[in-house]
Amino acid sequence: MSAEATRRIRPVTDRDSAAWWERVRAGELTVQRCDSCGTRRFPARAYCHRCRTAGWSWEAVEPAGRIESWIVSHQPFLPGVREPYVVVMVRPAGAPECVMYGNWRGAEPPHTGQRAEAVFVRVDDELTLIDWRPAD
Amino acid sequence: MRVAGFRDRTAVAGVGYTRFSKNSGVSTLTLACEAILAALEDAGLTADDVDGLATHRVGDSAAPSVVGPALGVHRPSWHLDQFGGGSVSHAVIGQAALAVAAGVAETVVCYRAINARSEFRMGGTGRGLPVSPEVQYQAPYGYVAPPQQYAMFARAHMAKYGTKEEHFGQLAVRQRASAAKNPRALMRTPITLDDYLASRWIAEPFRLLDCCLETDGACALVITTAERARDLRRPPVLISAAAWGGGDSFLSGGPSDVTTTAAAELAPRLYRQAGIGPAEIDVAEVYDCFTYSVVVQLEDYGFCAKGEGGPYAASGEGVPVNTHGGFLSEGYVHGVNHVAEAVSQLRGDAGDRQVDGAEVALSTAQPGYILPATSALVLRKG
Ligand SMILES: [Zn+2]
Numbered sequence A: 001m002s003a004e005a006t007r008r009i010r011p012v013t014d015r016d017s018a019a020w021w022e023r024v025r026a027g028e029l030t031v032q033r034c035d036s037c038g039t040r041r042f043p044a045r046a047y048c049h050r051c052r053t054a055g056w057s058w059e060a061v062e063p064a065g066r067i068e069s070w071i072v073s074h075q076p077f078l079p080g081v082r083e084p085y086v087v088v089m090v091r092p093a094g095a096p097e098c099v100m101y102g103n104w105r106g107a108e109p110p111h112t113g114q115r116a117e118a119v120f121v122r123v124d125d126e127l128t129l130i131d132w133r134p135a136d
Numbered sequence B: 001m002r003v004a005g006f007r008d009r010t011a012v013a014g015v016g017y018t019r020f021s022k023n024s025g026v027s028t029l030t031l032a033c034e035a036i037l038a039a040l041e042d043a044g045l046t047a048d049d050v051d052g053l054a055t056h057r058v059g060d061s062a063a064p065s066v067v068g069p070a071l072g073v074h075r076p077s078w079h080l081d082q083f084g085g086g087s088v089s090h091a092v093i094g095q096a097a098l099a100v101a102a103g104v105a106e107t108v109v110c111y112r113a114i115n116a117r118s119e120f121r122m123g124g125t126g127r128g129l130p131v132s133p134e135v136q137y138q139a140p141y142g143y144v145a146p147p148q149q150y151a152m153f154a155r156a157h158m159a160k161y162g163t164k165e166e167h168f169g170q171l172a173v174r175q176r177a178s179a180a181k182n183p184r185a186l187m188r189t190p191i192t193l194d195d196y197l198a199s200r201w202i203a204e205p206f207r208l209l210d211c212c213l214e215t216d217g218a219c220a221l222v223i224t225t226a227e228r229a230r231d232l233r234r235p236p237v238l239i240s241a242a243a244w245g246g247g248d249s250f251l252s253g254g255p256s257d258v259t260t261t262a263a264a265e266l267a268p269r270l271y272r273q274a275g276i277g278p279a280e281i282d283v284a285e286v287y288d289c290f291t292y293s294v295v296v297q298l299e300d301y302g303f304c305a306k307g308e309g310g311p312y313a314a315s316g317e318g319v320p321v322n323t324h325g326g327f328l329s330e331g332y333v334h335g336v337n338h339v340a341e342a343v344s345q346l347r348g349d350a351g352d353r354q355v356d357g358a359e360v361a362l363s364t365a366q367p368g369y370i371l372p373a374t375s376a377l378v379l380r381k382g
Helices: A018-025 B028-043 B064-070 B086-101 B146-161 B165-179 B193-198 B263-274 B291-300 B309-315 B336-347
Strands: A030-034 A056-060 A064-073 A085-092 A100-103 A115-122 A128-134 B010-017 B052-057 B078-083 B108-115 B201-204 B216-225 B237-246 B283-285 B360-364 B373-381
Touching: A018 A128, A064 B146, A085 B146, A100 A128, B010 B028, B010 B086, B010 B336, B028 B064, B028 B108, B028 B216, B052 B064, B052 B086, B064 B078, B078 B086, B086 B108, B086 B216, B086 B237, B086 B336, B086 B373, B108 B336, B146 B201, B146 B291, B146 B309, B165 B193, B165 B291, B165 B309, B216 B336, B237 B263, B237 B336, B263 B291, B263 B373, B283 B336, B291 B309, B336 B360, B336 B373
Parallel strands: B052 B078, B052 B108, B283 B360
Antiparallel strands: A030 A056, A064 A085, A064 A115, A064 B201, A085 A100, A115 A128, B010 B216, B010 B237, B108 B216, B237 B373, B360 B373
């Protein structure tokens, strides 16, 4: 199952998210941390959903997490992609209240609750994506 | 909202359909007009009586501002062009009922017209991506379509509660058996569990037969006051409750439990509004974009305990579910055909698939996995 095969859609970043993607490009997995109440949040946006204040800081989190769920996609939803591929839903270890997605880089399919680590995949000069692989 | 002030004050007075197909050969405007005219005929009304129009759509269909004038409804006193998919399907009808109950309009047609197979494939294949801040974190990994999203949640439910693919399969088999009794249904040939297990993978754990049909067609409902509906052609079906509600999303701190939907939050309010509980529901038309969406909603609407939805759905021994065959086998008109089937059951005109003595029905929307919102109706024989 080729992870590269799914790399057909570039993320359309927005004014809230562009800085997060910049950090991924620099090899850093981050979430926002509310300066007022400490709540972590992802995806990036200005206001804390808990205390509704706007002050926040980037917080680098360990590039590791646990598999919340996973699928093997077969239907060719993307033009030209015929090979099945695995998509995982991950809760980052440093912010388990958040969920992130990626393709799976493991010889075996993942399982729910499995520990995983992030793999930064440089697509080109402008774009780096995050995949996940089994943690040792 | 003052609950007692809304309960049973409005009614569904007419139901209309187009033929369901894989290629209608006509525009969504034509489909909308055909279904609306059929619903008005069913009610014994004409377009001259209409003073409100409402639909939900995702940029894929004719708007009320187009359909109204095309039917000679030039000055509707109320209309709603709701952006959204299946999660808002029942909210549209609920809002029409609110408008009627408030006296803003007297006769509203709610419709959904789609060429979801021949023009704008609802399953995600070959269409543009939805507008949502979440898409950028998913699409680069090939995670782009509702069957994938629902498969992800279904897997979590299987892992947590031991729900099995055979549970999904038995549900699909039973819905097909219901469709065999429904002359409108697109898929009427019975299937077996072996057929289910042999159908090709779409997104594991989902096979083809876990997924709803992609359908061309339209369905329309006429909403008016309960008082007026009693004087019209068909037996009125009262709108006892209409609720909409929200759940967890990426932006609310992330879903803490992906095996529970927004329906769990909505259901108590819905039942309180109707003055009943799940035990009083005689028939349930449950949004079945995928088999799993039925399983999780049977739990979240209180028909069985959390985690027991798989065996409950598979057994067929609980509340009758998706008597028309559902989206899996009748056709996919984005929620409105579920309400129409509930109306038919409560009128007692569902023919071979009639649930004996049905007096109260639940009809539900997409339970809020894709957008964190859902909606539902309780209907009652008038
Ligand atoms: Zn805060």
